[in-house]
Amino acid sequence: MPPSGLGSKPPTIADVARAAGVSRTTVSHALNGLGKVDPRTRERIKQVAAELGYRPNLRAQRLRHGQAKAIALASSMPFAVAGGPSRLGFYMEIAAAAAESALLHGYALVLVPPVQSGSGLHSVDIDGAIVVEPDVNDAAAAHLNERGLPYVALGRPVSPDEGAPYVDLHGGLVVELLLSHLYEQGARRPALITGSGARHSSVDARAAYERIAGEYGWAPIVATAPEAGGEQAGYECCAALLCEHPGIDAVCAVVDAFAVGAVEAIRDSGRVVPDDVMVVTRYDGLRARTCGPPLTAVDLHLDRAASDAVELLLGRLRGDVSTVSVVTSPEPRLIARASSLRRISPT
Helix, strand or coil, rough: CCCCCCCCCCCCCCHHHHCCCHHHHHHHHHCCCCCCCHHHHHHHHHHHHHCCCCCCCCCHHHHHHHHCCCCEEEEEEEEHHHHCCCCHHHHHHHHHHHHHHHHHHHCCEEECHHCCCHHHHCCCCCEEEECCCCCCCCCHHHHHHHHCCCCCEEEECCCCCCCCCCCEEEEEHHHHHHHHHHHHCCCEEEEEEEECCCCCCHHHHHHHHHHHHHCCCCCEEEEEEHHHHHHHHHHHHHHHHHCCCCCCEEECCCCCCHHHHHHHHHHHHHCCCCCCCCEEECCHHHHHCCCCCCCCEEEECHHHHHHHHHHHHHHHHCHHHHCCEEEEECCCCCCCCCCCCCCCCCC
């Protein structure tokens, strides 16, 4: 039944004010955590609002405060990498955690599909954005700059003049974990496959690989492939490497789609994974877990990283001068699986 005296119309802020014996301004301040309202009065107003079934008019609030109360998640990452056929990949895992975190702060998350991250940002009403692993001269970042909207990056920005705050995803450390694991399993001629772009994951991977190759005395074998090519690009790149360097005993494919393609190329060459060639990848997602054999990968703690990115962005929107410019996510954790665990321990 509707609250007494209000008929069938939804209760308004004036109804709450009348029932609580206070002004509409006091009700507004109490329900929005504003102003100096006595704590007992604030609780009484909240109780009256709940009893009447009052719900604030979010559209009116947005118009009054000049805020959309929405943030976007965007990336120029190719869809073949960010989601793929299952649409349950790297990008969507970040989106789920970011949406939950944003909602806790009263913000909606607008998901801009990777293929539309440039032009798509012109058509959404947002207060700011999170850009996932921006590339050099990133399209999503450029459109946000054009609109004068604040944004933060999930993953270290690589453009020389990029000064956006970011959440560090430990690009170099991730590859160090993978290569150290391969060494422990007996790898002595591992190859690295990265995306041909300049995202931090590729840049940091190459730097870490070259450094560790020097430490272990490996002859560096590095190849790149276009991210948009997905599994097929990984297949072709790995097949070419096996022909050119037949002694390869491991492949570290930074992009998980590349790793799945590499497994197929190794099999088609007559070799066995992991006995002849081990395969590891960066992201512990659906592809890594369902590949045959399952791929050794890294837990990047994307849920925490996404939540940290939301907090970092909201701090910018509030104008919080104490907001840091770099947030370090929890250290990555290696998850060893059949693709790199050999039956016989290395000697």
